[in-house]
Structures are given as C-alpha cells and as structure tokens.
Amino acid sequence: MEINKNQAAIKIQGVKKSFQVGNRNIPVLFGIDIEIQKGDFTMLVGPSGCGKSTLMHIIYGLEEPTEGKVIVNGNDIWSKTKDWRADFRNQKIGFIPQQPFWIKSLSVIENISIPAIISGKSFHSAISRAAKLIELVGMEKWADYRPFDLSGGQQQKIALARSLLLDPIFLIADEPTGNLDRKAGEDLLNLVYNINKQFKITILMVTHDIDQYKYASRIVKMLDGKIIADDINKHNLKNLEEIKNNSSTLS
Template sequence: MTNTTKIQKNGKEPVVVVENVEKTYMVGGQAVNILKGVSVTIYKGDFFIIFGPSGCGKSTLLHSILGLDKPTKGRVIFSDHDFNKMDEDEIAAFRKTKVGLVFQASYWIKSLTVIENVAFPLFLMGKLPSEAAKIATEKLTLMGMESWSSYSPAELSSGQQQKVGLARALVVDPDVIVADEPTGNLDSKSGEELMELLVRLNKEQGKTILMVTHDLEYMKYANRVVHIMDGVIVEEFDGDVKSKIKKYMISKRGAAVAKGVAEESDADYLKKTIQ
C-alpha cells in the first residue's frame, strides 16, 4: 500500500490515481510512444469516461489502470495500492476482488448456466455454492435477468448477455466497475438499456464507473470525461459535461469545416449527437 496523501475533490476520495504514465513499445526495433505523460485522478462515485478514436491510446491507458500492462514510466495507484510495488500475481489477486469488468463481448464457460457463470468469481474466492448462488441471484434480479438463470448464455441475445456480464461484475462488490466499449456489439436500444443500468448503479448505489468508448452519444451519462488523442489527454470535462463537450466538439469541427477538411454534415451530426 502507498502512503501517498489523498487529495479529495468535493469531499470525495481518489480511487484511481494515474501519475505521469508513459508507455513505449518496441516495434521493428523502433520505440513507439503510446502514452505520453498521462495524469488523471478518478474519485469515488465518479461516472468517468475515457473517449477518443481508435488508436489514440485509450485501451493502453485502461490496461495500465488495471495493472494488465505496467507503464514504462510513471505509476498507477488503485485503492491505495501502488502497482509499481506489486508483482503480477498480487495485482491479479487485487483485480479479482476490487474490480468488476464488463467487456465489449462477454466470455462464458459454455458448460455452465447463466447463474453458474455469474457465481463463478465467488467460487474462485472460496464461497459456498449456496451463498454464491444467493448473491448471483440478487445481482441477476437487479439486472432484470433472474428468469434466465437456468439458460445457457449462448441462448441469450447480445443485450441480455451484457446484462448478465454486468451482474457477474457486481458479485464481488467491486470498488470500481470498468466497462470497456460495453455497447460496441449492441443495437441502440440494448445499448441505452445497459447505460441506464450503469447510471442506476452509479447514482443509487454509489458505484464508481470507469468506461472507455469512442461513441460521443454516451458522454451525456458521465459526470467526468477525458478526451485522449495520440497518447495525450487533450481536454477534461466535469460538471455540465454534456453542454461542455457539445461546445468543444462543435468548435473543433467548425474550425475543420472552415478549413475545408470536414463536411458541413459532420458538424451538424455532432450538434445532434449529445442531446
């Protein structure tokens, strides 16, 4: 654990602190800088979104935050744990109990039912089957998926599978729910339903949400957003995120239109996207 002084914001303590993180990979004998001195703090109760285009470094940043990929320079402190002072096994054990993960596509043990898949993280923690089943049922009920408990995950729609994936992320009562492009494979209706569930968890249960997306449409759900480009955080938004991002993106695209490098329809699209 670290002795770093906790700097509160609006009475909220930091959960994740990223300090001057750089990440460099060697590709064909050349050093490629993916993250270039990124610093950001996520506070307890935040609905925090990292957004940017493909290849901007947002996935690398997320992997650094999760301890899946150690920074070349800088450090990540997660719930008072300095990952630079932990080995891979210690980080994995930490992640198993402190982080709930929801990916773009859910991964299942095909031989298990929905409820068995949801309960599986609890089995790994040594919970009795009866206790694990009780907790799994509670989380499935919260997601409106309890009637599908005995089905195989493969029998569910993509939207239903993501709800079950969110239930599985919740069974360990994590400090942070991390959602990596969770709506990427969903239609608009299913995507909105999943986002509404995340908002409920954030507002009603105080869960900290960290979400990565390239979709501007979901910025309106966050209370804090960072925009990453070419491995650098170029803008941060908090408070009235929706209107601030709208003005920011319209101004950016408006400048591009004026220079003749973007279509007028692009600016019109952005005006409609964040409503």
C-alpha cells in the first residue's frame, strides 16, 4: 500500500452516485470535489437525506461511486479489487458508526483487539495494544466487561479505541453521538478532539449538532447531494485556546 506523507489524506474528484431502485435511477450525489489534508478535523453537516452517509460509505470503500474518483494517500481505491478494499478498510481507516457492533461473547478488551487479530497480529500483541488504547479513552476499569453491559457513551469510547488499533490514516465517524445524551456526546467529542491534536490523526465526522462545531477545524456543508459551503472554522477550540494563550502572555 502506497503511503506518501505529502499527499492529501483524502481527495474526492467529481464523485456522483445514483441508486437503482427497481427500474428507477435515483441520483443522490451530484458531483462532489473535496480534499482533506492530513491532520484536519472536518465536520460534514447538512439536512437528513442530503447524502452525507452515502459519501462516507464511498470513502470507506463500501459503496461504489457511479462516477468520479476517491484517492486515499495516492491510492485510487475504486480501481482496486474488493479484497484490497477490505484490507484497506481494516488496516488504514478507523470507523466509528452511530451504533457500534460487538461480538457478544467477547470482553471489551478482546473486542478492541479484533482488527489486529484479523490482520494477522499475534493475540498477545493485539491485547497489549488494546490495553494502551483502552487507557487512552479512560475505560481501563471496564476491560473485562461485556460491551453490552456498558452505557451507550462508554460503548462509543470503546469503539473509538478499537478504531485506532491499527494506526489508521484517518478516522471517519458517522454521527457517533447520535444516540448519546448531551454529556456523553461532549465526553466523546473531547476525546476525539484530543486524539486529533495529540496524534495529528485526520478526522472526518458527520454531525447534526451545532454545539459540536467548535471541535472541528473545518466545516463542510452539504445540501441535496452537493457541497454548498466549505470553510475553515474560525471558532474552533484550537483557535480559541491560542487566542487565550496569546492574551495571557501579553497581559
């Protein structure tokens, strides 16, 4: 797999998508062009049905675009084989869904280890990496629980830890706080924000919650299958922190 440090993390060129429903062709994406740089924390926002999840699935290698290209670190992912994409998904992209999936019979820490075991790492090395990540998200006390015995917010923290297991190029999250209450949502976003800052990991996240915009460095707005605005977020926490730090050194 080609990895080039100077390339954009994700480059989408002229992506269109239509779904075939019976004998009708339903267009959903009408030509999406976007480049996401390494280290960006991008939020993808827009009304229900505008095509956010469809675009995320195309980037994740699950849903094939009708037209256009998706280039991830120099790899034109839709020109590769299905097996290549499956491998790529497991090894190079962290994914946090709205509702995490778990293997019921396994403990929290074993569930976190699964991507490493699938990719052929030893059980021991997978568990020791999972142990570090479970600490990073502050859930080490729950390592031996079954995931379904945890609250929704705790499960999302575990899903976040699992998404980081194999050092992904980027992390995508489709409304990861959609089923959480306000406090649990804030806790998760704080963790994601700190991981973005600390490890410079690129994040692309869908949200409906305007209060979460402060965590993003960039806000991309969609409407009816098109991008209608794409702005550097001047009001994100990083800028606010810098302003605060500068003013405290000045005073």
